[in-house]
Amino acid sequence: MKKPLLALCLTMNVISLNACAEHTEPPTIEAVFVGQPLKLIDDQGQCTLVKPDQSRTKLDMEWPCSFSLDEHQKLRVETFNGIPIFSVWRVEHMPAPSRDCLNKMQAIRQIQGHLEVAPVSLSASCGWGGDQKMYVAPFTW
Template identity: 60%
Template structure:
């Protein structure tokens, strides 16, 4: 008599566990809005490409796929590095490589403001999982000064 009860309880537990396993845990949304030198910026998906929407609403297509995000500082705000009195921010994208690899392919692209104009660096690719706290050289090294 106890055996059917035990079997029923076990089956109910397994069904409950498999239902929980199927639920997706919500992940925090990637930062796609930021303020740079007092101006609002947005990152959008433009036909599968990461695109920067400037304060004047014009678009600047970046050399990486969507999704992408702004690189943040420890204060969770857009990280801005200044070099030669030029402010620079970073856009990044990271995706896991196919199993069994544990690595990621990360792309970084720096954007600087020179005389009211936003200029984009070449894209930098490497095998590391982001988002990360990138060194200042990652912000400056891909521009010609």
């Protein structure tokens, strides 16, 4: 009698873990970068950055996308050679039974008073974040 109950409990835990793994948080679409408000919008299925002057820059990823956040849920900003950099991410889970993901990231830096968007970086991870190299490496220094 204990074995069927144990099997049922294990099955329910696996189902619960799978449900949690498939749950995604809503994207963070508004942030402040060096004192300037930024927004991400869906522009005909494309992730698009709206700058403070309301000009738009289409990013090389589909919607939905999200700003990368730090541990305080604020925009994560990395600084390299005095240049601030943030990133926008899109994580797409591959269809079951695969547990893999396609992760797209674009770093954006403020240099000489304007925002410069790096080429998209691709990886097979299912997480967000990365280390400073992921923010710095896509740019020509």
